[in-house]
Amino acid sequence: MCSLVQPAAWTGVQRPAGGTCSRKPSPWAPCSAVQRPASDPASRCRPQGARPPPRTSLRRNAAAGAAASTSEAAAALVQEFSVQHELPCGRLTIRPAQPEDVGPASVLLTRAFAGSLQGVPLQDGRQYCEDSLRQPPNGVLLVARLHPEDASLLPPGQSSRLIATTGLSFCRSTREQFPTLQPPDEEAYLANMAVDAKLRRQGHARLMLAAAEALVAARGFSSIWLHARLADAAAQQLYLSSGYAVMEQDNALLTKLRGITPRALMRKQLQ
Secondary structure (H helix, E strand, O other): EEEEOOOOOOOOOOOOOOOOOOOOOOOOOOOHHHHOOOOHHHHOOOOOEEEEHHHHHHHHHHHHHHHHHHHHHHHHHHOOOOOEEEEOOEEEEEEEHHHHHHHHHHHHHHHOOOOOOOOHHHHHHHHHHHHOOOOOEEEEEEEEEEOOOOOHHOOOOOOOOEEEEEEEOOHHHOOOOOOOOOOOOOEEEEEEEOOOOHHHOOOOHHHHHHHHHHHHHHHOEEEEEEEOOOOHHHHHHHHHHOEEEEEEEOOOHHHHHHHHOOEEEEEEEEO
């Protein structure tokens, strides 16, 4: 289980104001000086004395358009991501959280971290899940839904059960400012992995981890980072056996004095 991380999506981000560029007098002749056929698109010329847009503005507009196109493609890649597994207990689907997942996901996260120093009220867990819906392409909350063979595992009136979560952040704006062991701002970061207590030790966490890594690789990142609590030996073993390496580790005495949970910062290099 990862450390519970609150998203930073609701924090205002200050951006530098755009610069201005000086314009030189246009050498273009007035439109009336050039005769063109009415069918010629170029005949739709500027009004008398109008100046063409500066080249700097054209470059900015082109760059902004390319960035918007890239952002839209990244958002589509994240939102359309889906992995399915046929398991002995039923079919497991891993995909980005949807509005109908907010309730069960917030309950699962609240229960998973209830026994730690990072325990949060249910309302805070719900706020985190709701905020995650607006994060793509800069972040996403993946959820795993089980369509079980055993109907007794289903909540009343439901055809599937939400059994796991994993949060992914692809930039600094979608993660909190950590008190220690800050991962690189522009690297992928995994947090808030939790599995339903009734369905643990069945390989679901490993499947969630593999799905998260697949999405990170698809987004073009070469590595993924996470925090693991030093007291959670099972989680550390999961990550170590999955190819993660400890990069840094909190000093237990200092974290105790500061009242924070001691953790290890881990990284996996993706192929």
